Amino acid sequence: MSTDTVVTQRETVAAISTAAGEGAIALVRISGSDAVNVGDRVFRGRSKPSEFQSHVQHFGHIVDADRMIDEVVISVHRAPHSYTAEDLIEISCHGGVLVTAKVLEACLSAGARPARAGEFTERAFLNGRMDLTQAEAVIDVIRAGTDLALRSATEQLQGRLGQAITAIRDDFVQLLAHVEAAIDFPEEDIAPDAGERLRSRLDAARQSIADLLATAEHGHILREGVRVVIYGPTNAGKSSLLNRLLGYERAIVSAIAGTTRDTIEEVINMRGVALRLLDTAGIRNSDHELERAGIARTERSLESADLVLHVVDRSEPAAVDVVQRPFEAPEILLLNKSDLLEYPDWANSTGLRISCVTDDGLAGLEEAILAAIGGAHLSPENSVAISARHRDCLCRALQSADRAAETFANNYSAEYAAIDLQAALAAVTEVIGSAGDDAILDSLFAQFCIGK
DSSP, X not given: OOTTOOOOOOOOEEEEOSOSSOEEEEEEEEESTTHHHHHHHHEEESSOGGGSOTTOEEEEEEXXXXXEEEEEEEEEEOTTSSSSSSOEEEEEEEEOHHHHHXXXXXXXXXXXXXXXXXXXXXXXXXXXXXXXXHHXXXXXXXXXXXXHHHHHHHHHHTTHHHHHHHHHHHHHHHHHHHHHHHHHOGGGTOOSTTTHHHHHHHHHHHHHHHHHHTTHHHHHHHHHOEEEEEEOBTTSSHHHHHHHHHTSOOSOOOSSTTOOOSOEEEEEEETTEEEEEEEXXXXXXXXXXXXXXXXXXXXXXXXXXXXXXXXXXXXXXOOSSSOOOOOSSOEEXXXXXXXXXXXXXXXXXXXXXXXTTTOTTHHHHHHHHHHHHTGGGOOGGGOOOOOHHHHHHHHHHHHHHHHHHHHHHTTOOHHHHHHHHHHHHHHHHHHXXXXXXXXXXXXXXXXXXBTO
């Protein structure tokens, strides 16, 4: 949607935009065509909000039926120069739970309705202030847990990904225009951009899509973190490794086998990459019901792992009663307890030797983890990465573009190429969104908190 789209007139909504709980200050937002009138009804100060200059704060009181609720600072952000591209009022009040609720209640009594989850950002999108990739980036900024994740989200919020998608979409628009012209006006003998040039343009668009698809794994790492499962037999030192990586004693460590009977999950920041560490129950044959339940959880954790840290005790013989299993995720074999004598079984093993007592080898483990997940290649200079939704759309676009390329290569009818180019264009457009994508919009904005 164009940024000069006329702002759509909708119901006026209000919500608390700060997190629940007590704080120094809370923020209540009002947005919509009647926002300023709602402000006039609830605010008492030297002048009315309808008389304010845009983006200037004023001190006064919020009232409900002439009863003062709180001292506040209020500002008016006039359309289209606001977050929603509508008239928007922001009220900064004291951050108590009750007083904030009373301020919101006064706004609702004055004519606003409660905002749905994500409705302020949804209005910003529908009013053309941002595309769908930028709206998604708002969530990513809020949820970012590392510097790289935040950098990626802010790049997307500034429109970097949207610009790349728009350029690809424009390529498909021009390609489709040439092909349809050749179909609609055969008497004019319009060649589709001289054949070879048309194929070259299509190939460039396909390469651009492929380049974005190559960032999907990095996008998963930046947004979701890496699910790292610490796995191995009992008493191998899995919980000790978790504690070392965290830097504090999170898990109970004991010489008694089978101490860990449930999964323990914690998150660390390793050079800008969020690692979701899961300490799991040790694998062994057991008749104990609780221990078997813990081992079953270990098996389930392994199914969704992005990386497996397979920990064994190098000072003991290799286990023969545990069936070795291949992992779908990358695996790093760790020969723990390198501070003790190594049992001959491990003499020829290429696993990484570490000690959770002396920290020997842990620096090398960090390098191995980053290499295994590709995190070593993540950098602020290359931080824009697509999400799972973007990947689905672009995969469909590339498949359609590939079919169109095959049509050109085999000199099939131009009508076939037009159908595939239209499908590619629709799939690419879906990334940046359109006001008619109701199912996509409902799913996306439902992830937001109320007030954003």
